[in-house]
Amino acid sequence: MxxxxxxxxxxxxxxxxxxxxxxxxxxxxxxxxxxxxxxYFPQPRSVETPLLTVSDAGTQVLVSLRAHDGPNALIYFGGNAEDVSRNMPSFAQAFPDHALYFLNYRGYGGSTGSPSEDAIARDAVALFDKVYAEHPHIALVGRSLGSGVAIRLASQRPAARLVLITPYNSLEEIAARQFPIFPVKWLLRDRFESWRYAARINIPTLLIAAGQDEVILDSSTQRLYEHFAKGVAVLEVIPEVGHNSISDSPEYLRLLGEGL
The missing domain is CATH 1.20.5 (Single alpha-helices involved in coiled-coils or other helix-helix interfaces)
Known part of the structure; x- marks a missing residue:
C-alpha cells in the first residue's frame, strides 16, 4: 500500500x-x-473650438470644427487615447484652405455615449454626409485606432484622398500579441479589420509609419499596404520616431500635406 x-x-x-x-x-x-x-481611453477636450453635433439615437457626438468656405475639407479620426482638439492649431496652420472636422468619439471630448467600432463607424458616416453637403472634396485622415475608422469610411463614401498614420492590418493582430495566452480571435468584439477594406479603396492613399513604432509592428503595416491594389497606396516611414512621437517630427505635416 x-x-x-x-x-x-x-x-x-x-x-x-x-x-x-x-x-x-x-x-x-x-x-x-x-x-x-x-x-478606448477617453480624453477630455482641451482646445476650445466651434463644435458641430452629430446625433444618433439620443447620443450627442461632438466634432471640433474650423470652418472654411470652399470645396476642400479634412475629416480627422484620432487614436484611442487622443484628444483630437489638440491637433487643431497645427492643422489649421498647415491646411489653411481646408475646413477641418475632428471627430470626438463617444465618451471623448464631451461626446456622450460609449465607444465601439460599429458606433464610431455610424458616426463617421453621418459626419461625412453632413460635411459632403458643403465640401465635395474631402480628405480622410486617421491616426492609429482612427486609421481603421478612416479606411472603413473611405470604402463606403466618395472621399477624395485617404491618409493613414501608424496604421495596422487589424486590431486582432495587436491584441493577440499583447495577450498571447488568450483566444483573442474568439473574444474580441471590435476588430477594426483594415485589411478587409483596403482592397476596395481606389483613391490616392498615403500610409505614414513610425520607424520605431513600439505599438504597431512594421510587419502589420506592411501587410495592410499589400492589401491595396497596385498603384493606389504609397507607404512612407519616418525613421527614429515612435508611435506617439511621430507628430513631433517636421516630416509629419510635410507628408500629410503631400498626401492631400
Missing part, C-alpha cells in the same frame, strides 16, 4: 488543475466583459 502522501498526490494535482482552469476562464470572461476599457 503506497504511503498516504503519495496517494493524495493525484487529487492535489487535479485540484490545482481545476483552480488554474477556473482562473483562466474567469480571466477570459473578464476580457470579454471589460475589453473596451482596454481599447
Amino acid at each position: 503506497p504511503p498516504p502522501n503519495v496517494s493524495r498526490m493525484p487529487r492535489v494535482l487535479m485540484f490545482i488543475a481545476v483552480i488554474v482552469v477556473a482562473l483562466y476562464l474567469a480571466l477570459c470572461v473578464g476580457l470579454w466583459v471589460f475589453q473596451r476599457a482596454l481599447i
Whole structure:
C-alpha cells in the first residue's frame, strides 16, 4: 500500500488543475466583459473650438470644427487615447484652405455615449454626409485606432484622398500579441479589420509609419499596404520616431500635406 502522501498526490494535482482552469476562464470572461476599457481611453477636450453635433439615437457626438468656405475639407479620426482638439492649431496652420472636422468619439471630448467600432463607424458616416453637403472634396485622415475608422469610411463614401498614420492590418493582430495566452480571435468584439477594406479603396492613399513604432509592428503595416491594389497606396516611414512621437517630427505635416 503506497504511503498516504503519495496517494493524495493525484487529487492535489487535479485540484490545482481545476483552480488554474477556473482562473483562466474567469480571466477570459473578464476580457470579454471589460475589453473596451482596454481599447478606448477617453480624453477630455482641451482646445476650445466651434463644435458641430452629430446625433444618433439620443447620443450627442461632438466634432471640433474650423470652418472654411470652399470645396476642400479634412475629416480627422484620432487614436484611442487622443484628444483630437489638440491637433487643431497645427492643422489649421498647415491646411489653411481646408475646413477641418475632428471627430470626438463617444465618451471623448464631451461626446456622450460609449465607444465601439460599429458606433464610431455610424458616426463617421453621418459626419461625412453632413460635411459632403458643403465640401465635395474631402480628405480622410486617421491616426492609429482612427486609421481603421478612416479606411472603413473611405470604402463606403466618395472621399477624395485617404491618409493613414501608424496604421495596422487589424486590431486582432495587436491584441493577440499583447495577450498571447488568450483566444483573442474568439473574444474580441471590435476588430477594426483594415485589411478587409483596403482592397476596395481606389483613391490616392498615403500610409505614414513610425520607424520605431513600439505599438504597431512594421510587419502589420506592411501587410495592410499589400492589401491595396497596385498603384493606389504609397507607404512612407519616418525613421527614429515612435508611435506617439511621430507628430513631433517636421516630416509629419510635410507628408500629410503631400498626401492631400
